[in-house]
Structures are given as structure tokens and as C-alpha cells.
Amino acid sequence: MIKKKGFAITMVVLLLMVAALAGCSGGSSSSDGSKELTFMFRGGTDEQKAYKEVIKKFEEEHPGVKVKMVVTAADQYATKLRAAITGNNLPDIFYFAPGDVKAYVNSGVLKNLTPYIEKNKDIKLDNIWKYGIDLYRYDGKMAGQGDIYGMPKDLGPFALGYNKTMFEKAGVPLPDKDKPYTWDEFIKVSQELTKDTNGDGKPDQYGTGFNVQWALQAFVWSNGADWLDESKTKVTIDDPKFAEALQYFADMQNKYKITPGIEQSQTLDTYQRWMKGEMAFFPVGPWDMSTFEKLPFEYDLLPFPAGSTGKSATWIGSLGIGVSSKTKYPDEAVELVNYLTTSKEGMKQLVDAKVQIPNLLDMADEWSKDTKTKPNNKQEFIDIVNDYGRSLPGNYTYNAEWYDIFFTDIQPVLDGKITAADYVKQEQPKMQKLLDKAVEQEKKSQK
Amino acid sequence: MITKSNLYRKEKVYGYLFILPPILGLLIFTLFPFVYSLYGSFTDWDGLGQMNFIGLDNFKDLFSDELFYKSMYNTLFLMLGIPIGLVLALLLALGLNRKIPGTTTFRVIYYIPVISSLAAVSIMWNWAYNGDYGLVNQFLEIFGIKGPNWLMDKDTVKPALILMTVWKGLGYTMLLYLAALQSVSRSYYEAAELDGASGFQMFRNITWPMVKPVTFFLVVTNIIGGSQIFTEMNIMTPTGGPEYSSASIVFYIWDKAFKNLQMGYASAMAMILGIFIFIVTLIQFKMNEKSSFDGD
Numbered sequence: 156m157i158k159k160k161g162f163a164i165t166m167v168v169l170l171l172m173v174a175a176l177a178g179c180s181g182g183s184s185s186s187d188g189s190k191e192l193t194f195m196f197r198g199g200t201d202e203q204k205a206y207k208e209v210i211k212k213f214e215e216e217h218p219g220v221k222v223k224m225v226v227t228a229a230d231q232y233a234t235k236l237r238a239a240i241t242g243n244n245l246p247d248i249f250y251f252a253p254g255d256v257k258a259y260v261n262s263g264v265l266k267n268l269t270p271y272i273e274k275n276k277d278i279k280l281d282n283i284w285k286y287g288i289d290l291y292r293y294d295g296k297m298a299g300q301g302d303i304y305g306m307p308k309d310l311g312p313f314a315l316g317y318n319k320t321m322f323e324k325a326g327v328p329l330p331d332k333d334k335p336y337t338w339d340e341f342i343k344v345s346q347e348l349t350k351d352t353n354g355d356g357k358p359d360q361y362g363t364g365f366n367v368q369w370a371l372q373a374f375v376w377s378n379g380a381d382w383l384d385e386s387k388t389k390v391t392i393d394d395p396k397f398a399e400a401l402q403y404f405a406d407m408q409n410k411y412k413i414t415p416g417i418e419q420s421q422t423l424d425t426y427q428r429w430m431k432g433e434m435a436f437f438p439v440g441p442w443d444m445s446t447f448e449k450l451p452f453e454y455d456l457l458p459f460p461a462g463s464t465g466k467s468a469t470w471i472g473s474l475g476i477g478v479s480s481k482t483k484y485p486d487e488a489v490e491l492v493n494y495l496t497t498s499k500e501g502m503k504q505l506v507d508a509k510v511q512i513p514n515l516l517d518m519a520d521e522w523s524k525d526t527k528t529k530p531n532n533k534q535e536f537i538d539i540v541n542d543y544g545r546s547l548p549g550n551y552t553y554n555a556e557w558y559d560i561f562f563t564d565i566q567p568v569l570d571g572k573i574t575a576a577d578y579v580k581q582e583q584p585k586m587q588k589l590l591d592k593a594v595e596q597e598k599k600s601q602k
Numbered sequence: 603m604i605t606k607s608n609l610y611r612k613e614k615v616y617g618y619l620f621i622l623p624p625i626l627g628l629l630i631f632t633l634f635p636f637v638y639s640l641y642g643s644f645t646d647w648d649g650l651g652q653m654n655f656i657g658l659d660n661f662k663d664l665f666s667d668e669l670f671y672k673s674m675y676n677t678l679f680l681m682l683g684i685p686i687g688l689v690l691a692l693l694l695a696l697g698l699n700r701k702i703p704g705t706t707t708f709r710v711i712y713y714i715p716v717i718s719s720l721a722a723v724s725i726m727w728n729w730a731y732n733g734d735y736g737l738v739n740q741f742l743e744i745f746g747i748k749g750p751n752w753l754m755d756k757d758t759v760k761p762a763l764i765l766m767t768v769w770k771g772l773g774y775t776m777l778l779y780l781a782a783l784q785s786v787s788r789s790y791y792e793a794a795e796l797d798g799a800s801g802f803q804m805f806r807n808i809t810w811p812m813v814k815p816v817t818f819f820l821v822v823t824n825i826i827g828g829s830q831i832f833t834e835m836n837i838m839t840p841t842g843g844p845e846y847s848s849a850s851i852v853f854y855i856w857d858k859a860f861k862n863l864q865m866g867y868a869s870a871m872a873m874i875l876g877i878f879i880f881i882v883t884l885i886q887f888k889m890n891e892k893s894s895f896d897g898d
Contacts (some may be wrong), residue, residue: 230840237860241649258863262651415734424734554862559841566754566844596863600651 189218190484192491193246195225195239196476197232198510201445205508209501213494220487240264247482248491250474253290254550256304259477260293261600265304266478271489272303278497282516284310284540290550291475295601298551305475306496309441309511312471312539313369315459316439316530318432320452321348321360330457332532335467338374338403341436341460345413348435362413363436364425367404367569368562370438372547373469374400378462382548382558388594390557393583400462401568401575409571440472441536445509448529456535471544512536553597557589642869649865660870670871672846673854676760680850681828683764683771688820690768691775692813696805698776699783709780713773720770724837727766728753731838753839756847763834763848775820782813818890822883829879832856851875 196206203226210222225246227235232250239245240259251259259265272278280288287307294301322329327347330336336344345362352360365371375381380397383390391397408414415424429437432452439447439456447454458467476495478488494501496514506513506522512533513519523533549555561582568578643660645653664670694712698705715723730737733751742749752762790808799807832852835843842849842857849857851871859868 234856234860237649241865258648258650262648264650424732554864556862559861563841564845566756596646596648599646599654600648 189221190487191221191223192248192482192484192488193223193225194491195227195236195246195249197227197229197250199229199442199446201508202442202510205505205510206495208508209495209504210491212500212504213491216500217487217490220484220491222491245479245481247479247484247488249477249479250308251305251477252550253473253475253546254552254555256291256293256298256475257597258553258600260295260304263480266480266482266485266488267302267304268306268478268489268492269302271485272493275489275493278493283307283497283514284516286310286471286540286544287473287514290473290546291477305477306492307514308474308476308496309505309514310471310473310540310544311440311442312512312536312544313373313469314439314456314535314539315373315436315469316429316447316454316456317436318429318434318452319455321432321435325350332455332457332535335458336460338460338462342407342411342413345407345435346411349413358412360433361415361428361435363407364414364428364434365404365407365438366425367565371401371404372545373459373467374404374462376468376545377459377464377466378403379464382561383551383590387551388590390583390586390590392561392579392586394579395576396463398575398579401579403462405568405571405575408569439530441512442510444529448509453529455530456532458535458538466543468543468545469539470547471540472547512540552590553593553600557586557593560586560589639869639872642866643873644870645866647866647869648863649859650863653866656866660867661874663867664870664874669846669849669854670851673842673849673851676846676848677829677831677850677852679760680764680767680831681825683768684821684824684828686764687768687771687775687824688817691772692779694772694776695779695783696809699780709777712776715770716773716777720833721837723766723770724834727762728838731762753848754844756844759839759843759848763838766838767831767834771824778816778820779813782816783809786812818886822886825882825886826879829875829882 194210198206207224210224214220214222233252236249236251239249245264251265256265272280284307287310288303289299290307291305292299292301292303317330319329325348327344330344342362348360349358349362350360351358375397378396378400380391380394380400382392408416415428425434425437428434430447430450432450439454459469461467476492478485478492482488495505496502499515499518502513502515502518505511506518509528513522519537523537525533547558549558552558564582564585565578567573568575642653644655644657646656646659647653698709698712731752733739733749733754736749736752738752739749750758752758786809790812791804794804794808830852831850835848835850835853836856839848842853852875855868855871855875858864858871
């Protein structure tokens with residue numbers, strides 16, 4: 156008898172604990188009776204500070220709602236979010252990557268925001284970047300259309316910056332902000348600016364230093380090639396135009412020597428070299444503006460050099476803010492999302508903190524015309540969003556494994572150990588196999 | 603009679619109550635996830651939606667997965683650090699076991715890496731290994747050697763990681779050896795000295811057998827820990843290193859599960875890893891049984 160009873164007690168306790176664990180998800184009432192929302196996000200220190208301020212303001216304007224913020228390091232964010240989903244312990248409001256929309260909608264993680272947005276008269280969708288909203292639309296089959304499952308936190312047009320002070324010192328004519336360099340011109344200018352300034356026989360000022368993972372797209376696209384075909388089911392890196400762009404990218408280091416060599420090519424380095432004023436060209440994202448404010452030199456934006464299409468190209472990053480489908484307070488949660496993404500008050504604070512470009516079209520227009528703040532040519536950011544920016548290839552597919560492996564294997568090309576032409580030939584079937592798997596997975600998740 | 607049985611009953615209840623927390627912990631945080639993961643390994647679960655049973659498909663796919671073999675090989679390769687670490691630590695412990703001034707300082711120095719956060723240590727070594735301004739290459743330059751870009755070259759990234767893990771674990775291993783050495787009775791050495799044994803003979807016939815239980819413990823725990831190595835490469839080579847040359851098996855599992863929506867496949871790999879660790883540990887216990895030191 157005793158044995159049985161003890162066992163029963165154990166089981167009951169166990170069940171209670173499991174139930175308690177499962178019950179952790181979603182919003183909860185805090186002790187003083189107000190509605191508590193959890194908001195999980197990531198960002199640099201300046202960004203975090205800006206968001207904390209905005210949320211404080213939101214709480215002031217919405218008595219009875221408390222927001223608990225969970226901040227994680229950028230590289231751990233995705234893992235933490237996935238773990239929260241798997242553990243059924245999702246925050247009410249959270250950032251997510253546009254590439255995850257399909258998977259999260261198919262598995263019922265995200266709340267459909269459309270009815271809430273339609274209900275709210277303060278939101279004018281036609282005053283927000285269409286590109287940004289479309290990133291978070293999905294109709295169950297195709298991304299980019301249908302209901303809205305998130306609002307863009309912002310858009311991150313990845314522009315090219317240049318060190319104006321360095322140009323002036325070297326007597327090199329400043330680049331034209333409306334006419335991109337050709338590839339040849341870009342090499343020529345970079346070579347002029349690659350210099351040994353302290354006479355130790357090694358250059359300590361370089362033309363540029365791109366990170367392949369974030370800058371190769373600009374060269375591939377402007378040369379008329381891409382990673383994927385229209386249907387997003389075929390890997391097209393074996394296109395000669397693609398190989399040509401990749402070879403050009405690798406040659407910047409090996410042939411033209413306008414970037415730090417193999418030993419110096421780590422990302423950390425090039426970012427720091429740019430900040431120290433030892434680099435003529437370097438990509439600039441809007442999130443860098445607050446950091447670059449304190450640069451010891453003048454900088455401005457220009458379009459990326461143009462390949463055989465004659466047109467400049469680059470990508471636009473974005474993060475969406477979504478609401479958990481299991482939240483207890485959907486109205487309040489959506490209200491917060493709107494405050495952060497579409498309200499004038501919220502947006503103004505974030506833009507003033509120099510961590511992003513405005514989401515609102517009228518505000519963006521005004522902002523880009525303000526030439527008193529750095530960088531002067533903010534219009535370039537706006538042009539990228541309006542005219543020629545694209546989404547990263549990995550965003551189109553159910554997972555980005557096929558795309559990631561391209562960069563995992565690329566070091567020998569950058570080091571000049573194999574040619575770009577050989578690389579794309581050897582890599583295409585490998586990537587295609589992984590892409591096929593992703594496509595198959597997506598089909599399975601739809602039913 | 604009745605009182606006795608009441609007492610017995612009461613004691614029994616308290617007994618169960620006392621052991622309940624760890625047992626619950628084991629059930630909830632170990633057994634339940636284990637069973638869940640075991641089931642997951644037979645499904646196509648993406649970590650989000652529903653699980654569809656697909657039998658042994660994941661395991662079949664594993665055997666033709668190049669990256670699975672690669673990360674398994676990397677993991678085994680990194681374990682080369684284990685014997686290196688053991689030998690170094692034993693030598694250090696022998697040195698620090700002597701009655702010479704300053705040993706306490708050295709003990710502290712060797713133990714500092716152990717208590718430091720692994721993440722912080724990884725970031726520090728990341729700088730040290732930088733090809734351009736890193737400490738390691740600057741040191742090599744003194745001897746006129748031009749060091750490679752350690753973490754960006756597929757030939758040097760693994761040795762670089764081994765060096766770091768050895769450095770990190772040295773203090774802990776040394777401390778255990780030191781404790782073992784100090785528990786060896788002086789009388790053995792005195793007797794051997796009387797018999798005219800050389801220093802090496804004393805080490806071979808007294809010290810080595812006496813510290814054997816510690817060696818065994820270290821080998822077992824190091825291999826288990828080594829199979830699960832993750833944080834170091836996740837911080838130092840966040841994409842798995844050039845051509846995936848520094849990705850460990852746990853790194854690959856994490857990659858699949860949390861980045862690429864293949865929780866089922868990742869679970870299958872975790873099962874294989876679990877079986878691997880179980881078998882290796884079993885072999886070690888069997889070997890230890892066979893050659894165990896009877897003087898104990």
C-alpha cells in the first residue's frame with residue numbers, strides 16, 4: 156500500500172512540475188495586476204539603450220502594461236529563440252528573421268497581425284516601406300503576399316562608405332554619389348589609396364577590406380548573376396558571370412593587393428582598420444551610424460562599384476517584430492509592435508538615436524534631406540531601399556543551409572588556392588542537394 | 603510493535619522525500635529529454651511543428667553525410683589534446699609536489715584558466731591567434747618565424763584549438779594529480795630507496811600505479827567532455843572554421859537543430875554520439891578492471 160501511495164504522490168508531483176513548466180509561456184500578470192509582456196530582442200549597446208528608452212515611453216503612455224525585456228547577444232539570438240519555441244516558452248513579442256516567416260507561420264508560432272492592423276486607424280500601411288512589409292507577408296504558399304505576420308523593425312540597406320578625409324589628403328577626386336565606379340575604376344582608386352605610410356615596407360593603409368559573407372552579393376548581383384534562379388529552387392552559382400564576380404572579389408586581395416592579405420583578412424581587423432582611418436572604402440549599415448559618429452575622420456556614402464550590368468547592387472537586411480500566437484494579451488502586444496515600428500513617437504526616438512533609418516516614408520524623406528548629420532548622403536540608404544536593394548538569397552528558402560555552405564567552403568578561393576571557376580563548379584551540386592532538401596522540408600511543413 | 607512500524611513508515615517517507623529532488627531533476631532534465639530526443643530521432647521534426655514518424659531515415663542519411671564524418675573526425679582529432687594534457691599535468695604536478703619555495707604561486711597560476719569563463723578565454727585566444735597582430739605570431743616573430751593565420755587555415759585551426767584546450771584544462775588535471783601524489787605514502791619511496799631504486803624506477807613502479815585511479819578518472823571524464831566540445835569553436839570559429847575543419851560533432855548537431863530546422867536529424871546524431879560515448883566508456887572500464895592495481 157505504502158509503496159503504491161508513494162509512487163502515486165511522486166507521479167502527481169511530477170505531473171504538476173511538468174504542467175508548471177509548460178505554463179511558463181506567454182504573458183503573465185505581474186504582482187500589481189498590470190499586464191506583463193515579454194519582449195525578446197537583440198542589438199548593439201547603442202541600439203539596446205535606444206529601445207529601452209522607447210519602451211519606457213510606451214509604458215508611460217499605456218498604464219497597466221508592463222514590458223519585460225530580454226536582450227541576448229546577436230550571435231545567440233537565433234538559438235535562444237528556437238529553444239524558446241521548442242520549449243513552448245515563447246516571449247509575447249520577439250524579433251525574427253524574414254527567412255523564417257514560412258517556417259514559423261506553417262508551424263503556428265506567429266500571430267496573424269492583419270486583423271489588428273486593419274482595426275487600428277493610426278497605422279497607415281502606405282506610409283511604410285512596401286518592401287519592408289512584404290517581407291513579412293505569407294499566404295501559406297508564397298512569401299511576399301497575403302497576411303502580415305510581422306512588422307519590419309527597420310530596413311538595413313547595406314551601403315558603401317568612404318573615408319573623405321583620406322581622399323582629400325591623397326588628392327584623389329571624391330567619388331560621384333550618383334555615378335558608381337566601374338570595377339576597373341574601383342581598383343585604380345583603391346590602389347592609389349593603398350599606401351605604406353610609416354615606411355616599414357608593408358602597407359598600413361588599404362583601399363578596402365570586405366568580408367566575403369556580407370559584401371560578395373554586391374559584386375555578384377551587379378554582374379548580372381545570382382545564387383538562385385527565379386523559382387528559388389535551383390542554385391545558379393555555376394554561371395560564368397558569377398565566377399567572374401567571385402574571381403574579381405578574390406583578386407582584390409591576391410592580384411591587386413588593395414585589401415589586407417591572407418594573414419590580415421579577419422573581419423575584426425577590417426572593421427577596426429576602417430574605424431582607425433586606415434581604409435578608404437568600407438560598407439556602412441544604418442545600425443553603424445551612432446558608432447561612426449565618433450570616427451576621427453569624415454565619411455560619406457556612395458553606391459557600390461558596378462559590374463557588367465552597369466548598375467550598382469547591394470542587399471537590404473531586415474528584422475521583423477512578431478507576436479507569439481499564444482500570447483495572453485494580443486491587443487497590447489500588437490500595440491507595442493506598432494509603437495516600435497509605425498508610430499511617429501517611437502520611430503522618432505529610434506531614428507534620433509542613429510540606430511536605423513525611418514520606417515515611415517514621410518519621416519524618411521525629411522531625414523534624408525537633413526545634411527547636418529553624418530553621413531551627409533543619407534539619400535543613398537533611401538535609394539537602396541527604393542531602387543536597387545535586394546534580400547539575401549538565404550531568406551527565400553525554408554532554411555539557409557545551402558547558402559551557408561557556400562561561405563564555409565570559400566576560404567581557398569579567397570587565398571588564391573583555387574580559381575572561382577573551379578569553385579563554383581565543385582560547389583554547385585553540393586548546394587543543390589541541400590536546397591532540394593530544404594524545398595522538400597517546406598512542402599512537408601505546409602500540410 | 604505498532605510504534606516501531608510507525609517509526610519505520612515515517613522514516614521511509616522522509617527518506618523518499620530527501621531523495622526526491624535529485625530523482626525528479628534526473629527525470630525531468632535528463633530522462634525526459636532523452637526519451638523525447640530518442641523519439642525525435644525517428645521523425646522529420648523541424649523543431650517547430652508536428653513530428654512525422656519516418657523510421658530509420660535519419661540514420662540512413664547520416665551514413666552518407668560528409669559533414670557528419672568530418673565533424674566526427676574533427677572531434678576525435680581534437681581529443682589528441684587529452685594525452686598531451688595528462689602528461690604535461692603529471693609532470694607539472696611532480697614538479698609542484700616538491701618542497702621548494704614558490705610552488706603555491708605556480709599552483710595558482712596554473713589554476714586560473716580553470717576558473718575563468720570559457721567564453722572569455724575563447725575570446726582572448728581568438729585575439730592571441732590573430733594572424734596579423736596576435737600574441738602567438740608576435741612571439742614567433744622573435745625567432746624569425748612567420749606564423750600562419752591560425753584560425754583561418756584548415757591545417758592550423760585544429761592544433762590551435764588543441765593548444766587552447768590543453769592550456770585551459772591543465773590546472774584542473776594538475777590539481778587532481780597533485781592530490782593523488784600527496785596521498786602516496788612516503789614509506790614506499792623510503793623502502794625503494796633502501797633497495798637502491800633509481801628515480802625513474804620509483805616513478806614507474808610506485809608513483810604511476812598509485813595515481814592510476816586518477817588517470818583513469820581523468821581519461822574517462824576527458825573523453826566524455828571532449829566528445830561534447832562546443833563553446834570553444836562556437837566562439838572562435840562561428841561558421842565551423844574554414845571548410846568546416848574545426849566543427850565538432852556537437853557543433854554540427856547545434857547547426858542542424860537550431861539553425862537549419864532539422865531537429866529530428868540532429869537528435870539522430872545526438873543518439874549516435876551518446877552510443878559512441880557509452881561504448882568508449884564501457885571499454886575503458888573493462889580495460890581498467892583487467893589491469894587494476896591490486897595494492898590498493
